[in-house]
Amino acid sequence: MTAREYDLIVIGAGAVGENVADRAVQGGLSVLIVEDELVGGECSYWACMPSKALLRSAASLRAARAVDGARQAITGELDVAGVLRRRTKVTHDWDDASQVKWLSKAGIELLRGHAEFTGERELRVTGDDGSVTELTARHAVAVSTGSLPLLPDIPGLRDIEPWTSRDATSAREVPASLAILGGGVVGAEMATAYAGFGTEVTLIARSGLLTREEPFAGELVKESLEAMGATVLTGVDVTAAARDDHGATLTLSDGRTIVAEQVLVAVGRTPRTGDLGVEAIGLTPGEWLETDDTLRVNGFDWLYAVGDVNHRALLTHQGKYQARAAGDVIAARARGTAVDDAPWGAHVATADHRHVPQVTFTDPEVASVGLTEAAARKDGYDIRVLDYDLSWVAGASTLSDDYRGTARAIVDEKRGVLVGATFVGQDVVELLHSATVAIVGEVPLDRLWHAVPSYPTLSEVWLRWLEAYGRPSAG
DSSP states (O other), X not given: OXXXXXXXXXXXXXXXXXXXXXXXXXXXXXXXXXXXXXXXXXXXXXXXXXXXXXXXXXXXXXXXXXXTTTGGGOOSOOXXXXXXXXXXXXXXXXXXXXXXXXXXXXXXXXXXXXXXEEETTEEEEEOTXXXXXXXXXXXXXXXXXXXXXXXXXXTTTGGGOOBOHHHHHHOSXXXXXXXXXXXXXXXXXXXXXXXXXXOEEEEEETTOSSTTSOHHHHHHHHHHHHHTTOEEEESOOXXXXXXXXXXXXXXXXXXXXXXXXXXXXXXXXXXXXXXXOGGGGTOOTTSOOOBOTTOBBTTXXXXXXXXXXXXXXOOHHHHHHHHHXXXXXXXXXXXXXXXXXXXXXXXXXXXXXXXXXXXEOSSSEEEEXXXXXXXXXXXXXXXXXXXXXXXXXXXXXXXXXXXXXXXXXXEEXXXXXXXXXXXXXXXXXXXXXXXXXXXXXXXXXXXXXTSOOOTTSGGGHHHHHHHHHOOOOOO
């Protein structure tokens, strides 16, 4: 057994943990990061990157088929084996050597193994070879272990060994048929990807598709999935599951049965805190770690939780945003320098509350930031809703011969600023950051008249929103 001591110990070397460690090292601290899987984490190997690689090829093919002159050049079908090869290239064939090299260059030490708390600022790390290392953090421990797929308590479900998101994004072969439980981002994206491969997809979304978005988002995605040949079932639950030589059979609450070669469960996430020994520091295993806006766990002066594990915003980009604040504030507190923890300060994650951007890479894409109409009304805002059919924008007609999409802006009438924006359509993802800047910066609509969108682009929707709202008069 060996013993080591550092200013900061980070548990979890995913994108979030890497950023916490990097910012703390830049702040002058000694940092050790502990990882029991691959450096780079979920996003690099099983989530963001491979899922988008799986989606891209079929999306490109559909886009080409929607443009006269290009569609005639398409003489074959999607090469699924090629898609899987490209996905594997994107994940570096699940080899983290390049990420480990980056840690070394950044001055961050890596210890491979499973970490458990043994007391205040104390950890025990057990390596795959059985070695044990005792660790002490002089100033802080940051938990960045992320989340795990949630498996609902449905009779027989565990027995059929369903896929989780990891299995869907790392598959070496494509099933002939796939039943998907859950209509959130993972369910909708994987339905899009596998339908694009030619798999017979049945998506079971009890409450509907993408229900946290504006209603028209789920409606347009549902129409598109059905046009691709997928079956979308809403308003029903899965009550039982079984597997035999013919595949997996799901029994629905309305009495119907669905038979598929494989089943993907995508109904939510659960915190990865069950095996960290958090009971040794007075916390409950398997629960989210709630924090203040500096990402410090409530009730502690040395423990931080960053990324999915704190349940603030389960998105890689938002976790990395939190990580920058957390790494900086840990370093500031360790040095005894000033902490800027006022809203929008350098050491807080204010945007987690009402300013979160998200993209769902379905076809059409769904890109949103801030509040939906329903959320804004629930929060008591006096709002005006601006809707615009994106097919009416000149840029849309150059992208596709049959463009379909909608853009919605939510205006806070009291302040004259945007508090929410949603775009649904082809190639709308790059519209999102302009909306994020406008909302986070609280840019007055009067000033946005002077932010001129180039022509012909989809960005001209900003001008159409302003015209619908009305130009301010001089007097």
